[in-house]
Amino acid sequence: MDLFKASQTYVDRLLDFKPTASSGVYESTSGKMKILLLDAETTSIISMISTQSLLLKNEVYLTDRLDNANRERMRHLRCLIFVRPTNDAIQAIVDELREPKYGEYELYFSNVVKKSALERMAEADDYEAVKTVVEVFVDFLVVNKDLFALNLQAPQQCIFGDAPESWSTPPFLRSTEALTAALLTLKKKPLIRYEANSTLAKSLAIETLYNIQQDPKLFDFRRMDTPPILLILDRKNDPVTPLLRPWTYQAMVHEYLGIYNGRVNLEKVPDVRPDMKEIVLSPDQDTFYTNTMFMNFGDLSSAIKDYVDKYQSQTQTNAKIESIADMKRFVEEYPEFRRLSGNVTKHVTLVSELSRLVGQDNLLEISELEQSLACNENHANDLKQLRLFLSQNLPDDRKIALVALYALHYEKSDTISALPSLIDTLQRSNVSPLRIQALTTLLRYAGANERQEELFRTDSLFFRTQSGFRGLPGVDNVYTQHVTLLERTLGQLVKGRLRDSAYPFIEGGGSSRDRPSDIIVFFVGGVTYEEAKIVAQINAATPGLRIVVGGTSMHSTKTLLDEMEYASTKWQ
Numbered sequence: 001m002d003l004f005k006a007s008q009t010y011v012d013r014l015l016d017f018k019p020t021a022s023s024g025v026y027e028s029t030s031g032k033m034k035i036l037l038l039d040a041e042t043t044s045i046i047s048m049i050s051t052q053s054l055l056l057k058n059e060v061y062l063t064d065r066l067d068n069a070n071r072e073r074m075r076h077l078r079c080l081i082f083v084r085p086t087n088d089a090i091q092a093i094v095d096e097l098r099e100p101k102y103g104e105y106e107l108y109f110s111n112v113v114k115k116s117a118l119e120r121m122a123e124a125d126d127y128e129a130v131k132t133v134v135e136v137f138v139d140f141l142v143v144n145k146d147l148f149a150l151n152l153q154a155p156q157q158c159i160f161g162d163a164p165e166s167w168s169t170p171p172f173l174r175s176t177e178a179l180t181a182a183l184l185t186l187k188k189k190p191l192i193r194y195e196a197n198s199t200l201a202k203s204l205a206i207e208t209l210y211n212i213q214q215d216p217k218l219f220d221f222r223r224m225d226t227p228p229i230l231l232i233l234d235r236k237n238d239p240v241t242p243l244l245r246p247w248t249y250q251a252m253v254h255e256y257l258g259i260y261n262g263r264v265n266l267e268k269v270p271d272v273r274p275d276m277k278e279i280v281l282s283p284d285q286d287t288f289y290t291n292t293m294f295m296n297f298g299d300l301s302s303a304i305k306d307y308v309d310k311y312q313s314q315t316q317t318n319a320k321i322e323s324i325a326d327m328k329r330f331v332e333e334y335p336e337f338r339r340l341s342g343n344v345t346k347h348v349t350l351v352s353e354l355s356r357l358v359g360q361d362n363l364l365e366i367s368e369l370e371q372s373l374a375c376n377e378n379h380a381n382d383l384k385q386l387r388l389f390l391s392q393n394l395p396d397d398r399k400i401a402l403v404a405l406y407a408l409h410y411e412k413s414d415t416i417s418a419l420p421s422l423i424d425t426l427q428r429s430n431v432s433p434l435r436i437q438a439l440t441t442l443l444r445y446a447g448a449n450e451r452q453e454e455l456f457r458t459d460s461l462f463f464r465t466q467s468g469f470r471g472l473p474g475v476d477n478v479y480t481q482h483v484t485l486l487e488r489t490l491g492q493l494v495k496g497r498l499r500d501s502a503y504p505f506i507e508g509g510g511s512s513r514d515r516p517s518d519i520i521v522f523f524v525g526g527v528t529y530e531e532a533k534i535v536a537q538i539n540a541a542t543p544g545l546r547i548v549v550g551g552t553s554m555h556s557t558k559t560l561l562d563e564m565e566y567a568s569t570k571w572q
Helices: 004-016 040-049 051-059 087-097 115-124 167-188 198-212 249-256 289-291 297-319 324-360 364-377 377-390 396-409 413-426 433-446 460-466 485-494 528-541 558-570
Strands: 017-019 026-028 032-038 060-065 075-083 101-111 131-133 141-144 146-149 191-194 230-234 263-265 277-282 518-524 546-551
Touching: 004 075, 004 141, 004 167, 004 413, 032 040, 051 060, 087 101, 087 115, 115 433, 115 558, 146 167, 146 528, 167 198, 167 518, 191 198, 198 230, 198 297, 198 518, 230 377, 230 485, 249 297, 249 324, 249 528, 263 289, 263 528, 277 518, 289 297, 289 324, 297 324, 324 364, 324 528, 364 377, 377 396, 377 413, 396 413, 396 433, 396 558, 413 433, 433 558, 485 518, 485 528, 528 546
Parallel strands: 032 060, 032 075, 075 101, 101 131, 146 546, 191 230, 230 518, 518 546
Antiparallel strands: 017 026, 141 146, 263 277
């Protein structure tokens, strides 16, 4: 189950081929100049799975937004429109067809189009400019080959309604559509399980099953020996993972710099080069990134040094131009050489900034305390160290995360009486009152009474042995003791030991005692890059097991606290 390959198959069809009227077979349309019109969401979707050079290779010479009213009339171009089938997009297409700017149109939708929408577009096509209408089912962001996500984040797209257990309607519909599209892209008709204590997860499971049953022909895939499983989880059952400092490359970049639609903004990095103020990180296009994104920070430093050495060696080789043959070889290799040059600069810039932040914010010491709070039972020492860090000049979110971990761990202990004094310390340190409110909201959302599973044990090695997977990296050091709840849950699932009482099958959707080979996990409330790393490691270490993970958003400490801060205004 490779999301990049599956999604790119649809994109190739969109860019390169169209069905003939007689046979329905896709034939190349190479040689005809094209313009590609997108909406806000499909712009992000395309940018994650394609490149400008690929678009040019397929004669797409212009890319624009469908809602741009100032586009020129160019009747010699063939227009490809790829949008989500929203009411706004359908109306924009209707307006376009009434006064067409291009010679012909091919309409591609990222999800199922309602019959009424098709009728509206057909009525508007007086010039008979539309040559084909296709549903391509790429209605989500492909982050890694086994990771997908949506951009449902506060404040614009907060998933919560007026209570922790209620959906906001637009994000609910968006999540259902994206999850349905992901199943169609992967060609899976799964059995659906969900966390029993989550109304949000159950609602999404019910609606997804309804979508599957509404159009059985779409889900008429080849039956497998063991049915695939869609497991819908709720972030509230593991609030710890997003609060911990990560120590692998991809996760660190997102935690400290932010990865948004495959791009990293470095404008605030000291002395950054003008051409490095925004960079692209793509596991599908960048071999070095693919090989190192799950590498821990210590090993990453060695890898970046080897990468620089390789570049320097190649530079010296290319510098020796002593004949026409040498010149010809250099010209042939120049595009790759130039790409390597930019890539080396990009990763050196990123790793250098991460290294600076690690030292500046005492992240090693903070991480050690975080791991102790998450994995050990040492209240007196934890509290002593916590008070020490709160007295230092640290970013607000670092302090809030430490207090949150302390409160989540010791919530049911008599020692939690220290929490009011810790909050008082935050207030006296001029931490934003809204951030402190986010802390109390987090405890309401994901406190001990709300969670389904035990998160805190005194021996993290016990959790590791309970994960059920062999060959995964063990506890390397004091900074990587924590074992995510996802790893333990997947371990139980693949062994057939996941309790039906805690993770029931959705009623009317079937059930099975077989051990699944294909698993799609979806996090209501956001997934983390740490969990994506675990899934990638399990896939690599367990032949025959294929897991894909997704979520309503990609979380970091900041985005989780942002969500809690915004939710606090809705849950009063």
